[in-house]
Amino acid sequence: MGGRDNSEGPAGTPVPVETGFATLATLRIGTKAYVEKEGEKRKAEILHMRTRRGKPTFYVHYEEFNKRLDEWIDADRIDLSREVEWPAPEKPEKKKTQGSQKQAPSKSDQKNLKRSKSNRDISGTPEATSVNLPGKAPRATKAGGKENKEVLVTSEVPDGATPKPEDEEMDVVDLQDANAAAKAAPPEHYSREDEIEKLRTSGSMTQNQTEISRVRNLEKIQMGKYEIEPWYFSPYPIDFVDADMVYVCEFCLSYFDDVTPFERHRSKCTLLHPPGNEIYRDDYVSFFEIDGRRQRTWCRNLCLLSKLFLDHKTLYYDVDPFLFYCMATRDEHGCHLVGYFSKEKESAEGYNVACILTLPQYQRRGFGKLLIDFSYLLSKREGKLGSPEKPLSDLGLLGYRAYWQEIIVDLLMDGRVEANIEDIGAATAMTTADVLHTLGNLNMLRYSKNQHVIVLTDAVIEQRERQKAKEKVKGKRSIDPDRLQWKPPVFSAASRTWNW
């Protein structure tokens, strides 16, 4: 793994980046400049510009930071004393885009904007990228209305603006792993048609970057006792872009762009818990099972809400083929939704989780582990092995890795002298791939005396002991399988035919 901070070197990239000094007036969309972020200067790309109260503001994406940290900044945070990278100049459409957005800034937030990442090119070498260029151009030519054109632009710009420093860096990383990556990664070049077909038949995660590279459209949401900053775009009604705050009812998840109708709604809403059957209850949490087809409105509301925090979640298709397992804590006010995971009624790829989310206001309190544990408990009841749908988010990856590690290490530490991967999988409802992933990641799979062995490393054991000590102090939250009252739902061929 190479260092992360040598991203400036344009050397070796096929097309040199045009750099130079800029003034506020000459900053354009697509320009990369140094922006002050938490005390340090980071390179950031301007995704969007608008003028508020006579002052220009910029929507920027920090390189190497997750998109959830994209934000609106004032001009004074941009360091104009350093050179900026100009966007690749060769596309005439881009200027048009730029113009139109400047003229109608307030309505165009949703526009799919140019992103610096050439996501489709990451698995290739720089040479391959440039070779690909002409071939890829016609891919996004489903031109229709005005917005379409802009989509077209965004999907082409990355191709054109290939010589991104981070590309090179990624290549370095990838080269170590080139074989595996080539096999592991799904076809990088998802055509729109492929993508939609895939979504139609299964899945809730988009593989397509054009689907997700959007400017965040909501400023803030109010839900229950909290105000939450959204992380990503979510297709709430388009009128909401102007709202300072979107109010979400904690129980029915209905949304309002003003406090008056929200208060009126609260005076009428009688829902006190997720609208489904409670299938699990202990003294800490309850789980409710909700059928997307039967509770369409609620599940749509839930998806809209969770899309604010899940980058790859797609709302392209309706919620019918999913079941939603919602975790809630209880008090006299009702059952407060804490997190949920959705699950395909029938997953062709054996996923036991489609999307999984702990609401931001409840994060880092161990709820995620309960959700994951519950999803595996369901798989055990079904007698199946399960794995979460990919791609995982960064938080998802960390959450799952921690869970897998804990479960597998616990299992191996029960004094056994032998274990095989499949048995571990069967005992934990985890796929063998995930078991291997965990063991490999923890450096527990070794080759000794001409055979493979599983090593309980000192580090792993120590980590587990520390965790246990912590649990003793804080108390351990876990799912009790005996409290689950659930039979795997059965869906007939007819329901499959008739859209679940």
Added chain:
Amino acid sequence: MTTRSSGQRFRQRKLSTKQNLAVLRENEIDSVVDDEATRHLTQKVETGVEKAEETEHHLQAIISAQAASTGGGKAAALYIPTPDAIASKLQYEDLYPRHFTQPATYIRFSSTVEDMVGVAYCMTSDDAAFVKDFNKKKSKSVQCTEDQFEEVMNYFEETSHTKQPYAAVDNSAMLPYEDFEADFDETISETSRRFAKAIYEHWKNQRLLNGNRPLIPTLKFEMNLETDDSDPYVCFRRREVRQVRKTRGRDAQVTEKLKKLRKELEEARFLMAQVKRRELLTRDQLGVDKLIFQQRSDVKEIKRKLSIKGDDEELLINQRPVPKPKLKVDPREVRQGIPGMVPKSQLARPDGRLVDSDLVYLEEQQAKRADAIDGFIEENLMKHQKWNIGWVDQTWRPITPPLEQAAAKSNFRPVFTSSQLPTPPASVSSDGAVDQMDVDQPSKQIEPRRSARIRYATPPDDVPFQEQSRFRRRTGRGGRVMVDRRGVKRQKLESIDERIADRYKFSGDSSEDEEIYPVDWTDNLHIRYRIMIERQGEKQHAQAAVQGRRSIDNHNRSGSGHLLPPSNAG
């Protein structure tokens, strides 16, 4: 997506997932084995994270920190920074009252959001201002409440949505108030309708301000426009239904199913309606009963006041007739019309309980019937004895009963006549046969009786059974009376022609043992006769001969008067 590839990668190293691997501690393993294979095994693992995001700063920081810690180092308390969630300034307690009580059992719930949120339209601040303004001008009695306002607004919104679903797109004119008024339905209450006209103006203004789009912000669904596909706001598209082959059979099947469901629904509804009706009637009846009771007690009071003495029975009118009809309706007596029989069953139910409330058992019924018949016979026997007191039975054998054991052979009764034979008695009916058997046994003890000229009795022992003449009277179809005879010998002709003999072959309804041979010298009778002659001939030759002859004569005469020639025997 990692499944396949990682498996492959490990297979290349010949790691079998089925094979048992030794679980070791770090100190149990040679630390110098850091060979190429191990390094490759653990170096890079698919994360399942989008490639572009895998390299993100914070994630990488944590991953490398963890890698460091698994290598023995200490993990720093790192986390991925996320945008804030802070406490809200809104008054939570006001917005979310404490209404929830947890049921003991797990919650089962199927109502939808639409069921639970009431009127979908929620007032905006503009609306609130309008209502306030509106109410100012009105008197206290006709104030428009927020609920009523929302009800009306909701009605306008919904109606215009159904009537002009594409109002925002095709620039159609606003629906005039009259159109709404004509369509008022149950979703809008009478009290709210009073305000409809005034609110309409407000609604119209709001709509116009909004470009005739719905006032409640809505999600963008697919409109089948070209731009749908790339519009990020268009969401929750319908998945195209998988095409099912459409056949007439399937159509019919579906129709049938729907019809059936409909029918069942109707039936259930009808049932419920009937139940409801029944319950209402019951209620009415209870009311009437109560009224009657009250009025009676009133009457009682009045009688007491006026000191009228007399039956209080009349106050209990509807309690008296209860036992009466039951006695009449005993079905068994109707069926069992045995004359002279004591109507036991009547006595058996003095309590006057409802007859049809009792379960009637077959065994009971049969036992009762048998009792009745026994009793009847017993009684007749007593009568007989009474009649016969002072009389001496001069008959050869006393009158039946006791009768002879019913001959297993047939139901024929032998008849002996001292003079002319009248019409033979009716043969025993088949259903009576069993009873007769039963009756025979007890009646044997009864003293023998004499009777008149005709007796129905066992024939003398000395006459062989086959030789006895027997008669039987039968009643056939259409009331014909038939007399059967048996053992009646015809006149034997000197020379019976074969042909003539053949004519009689089937004249009787006899079976083969009754076959008539004109002369059969091997016949039992004749053999016996000859034996007798032989035995006695030596001592009392003459006497025996005379006796034997007499006996045979006697027998033959009593049968048909036809004398068989015992000659040739010598």
